[in-house]
Amino acid sequence: MLSMQDVLDYCDLDRGEIEAIAEHEHLPLAIAAELSEVLLGTPEGVCxxxxxxxxxxxxxxxxxxxxxxLELMETYEHLKRTHPLPSMH
Known part of the structure; x- marks a missing residue:
């Protein structure tokens, strides 16, 4: 059985970013982690x-x-560094 840390380690986002998804979408953390991987797959998802x-x-x-x-500001700064908004041409 996977622990929550195992799930988070698998993701390309950090815990704060996944928690923000869970908060926004009213989802359990594990489901938000899965959703994060789907969203990272497209420019629209990153947006x-x-x-x-x-x-x-x-x-x-x-x-x-x-x-x-303040916590979300730090989370957003990290997201901007690691997954910047895609340039739309």
Whole structure:
């Protein structure tokens, strides 16, 4: 049986990014990890990942959860470095 860490180790995203997907889509972490791999497979999916984290930031900001905003900012910075938005020609 795979542990959650095994699942996360398999993914091309880090735990914070997968947690952000789970939060945005209201999914268990393991399902969000699977979804992350599907999304990374297309330029449109990468754009969706960026949008999810930005939307989570907006919600946290609206809720006054400044700590969560900071966490998501770090997560988004990592995503931008490792999976930048595709250039649309």
């Amino acid at each position: 969706q990942l960026h949008a999810m984290i930005l939307e989570n930031m907006q919600q946290a900001l609206a809720a006054g959860d400044n700590q969560r905003v």
